[in-house]
């Protein structure tokens with residue numbers, strides 16, 4: 004049974020555009036999402052003053068443009084922009100990196116750390132922990148991604164793997180600093196194979212327990228699910244009180260699909276095109 008407090012956690016939908024789309028299409032997509040997400044106040048549950056509940060995480064060249072659009076006032080305050088990655092370093096001689104200070108200046112409210120595509124590119128738990136601390140230092144909420152491979156699920160190591168990935172961060176980030184989690188099983192990412200609500204709930208409960216054991220407020224931590232979330236499966240996933248939202252890849256590149264997921268989360272969308 005979810006606690007009454009758990010049932011009150013507002014849903015959050017984040018679109019991870021990954022390395023997509025080209026410039027003109029990205030501007031069009033952002034504009035359409037901004038136009039159609041209802042302009043209601045952001046919920047205050049996860050932080051004072053209201054924290055956006057619809058997030059766009061574009062490739063970094065878009066960030067400056069989207070920041071200007073949000074500052075210009077034409078974008079509902081409920082829409083936030085975020086980064087897909089963050090440098091371990093704040094500033095300095097680090098060619099090719101983008102640090103938290105700049106990401107913050109260009110309007111990023113959240114940053115992914117530990118996405119499986121970056122883990123596959125060689126990022127270790129230790130690097131991910133350092134990047135998570137860098138986000139926090141910059142005043143950006145880290146959205147830590149965890150999740151098992153298919154082989155790890157099949158061998159029964161799933162919860163231990165997720166626990167290890169979490170522990171690397173929970174062990175170093177002070178417990179009073181914000182931390183959001185995305186559970187993204189690797190076998191469900193970009194494959195069209197969505198985890199069932201029951202599979203997701205099992206892991207989310209385990210994550211929440213680990214957070215609480217680590218001294219964090221598990222009941223007030225948003226835990227999102229990611230992995231082939233589409234309009235068609237979003238309703239049953241998001242109906243679970245344990246699933247606090249979705250981190251959406253492919254379906255976030257189409258305004259209708261993304262907005263249908265926003266709507267499935269109970270967040271307002273206008274029907275006009």
Ligand code: 13P
Pocket residue numbers: 019118187191192193194195229230231232250251252253254
């Ligand atoms: P897909 O929704 O394309 O499976 O991607 C999920 C993801 O990796 C989001 O970060």
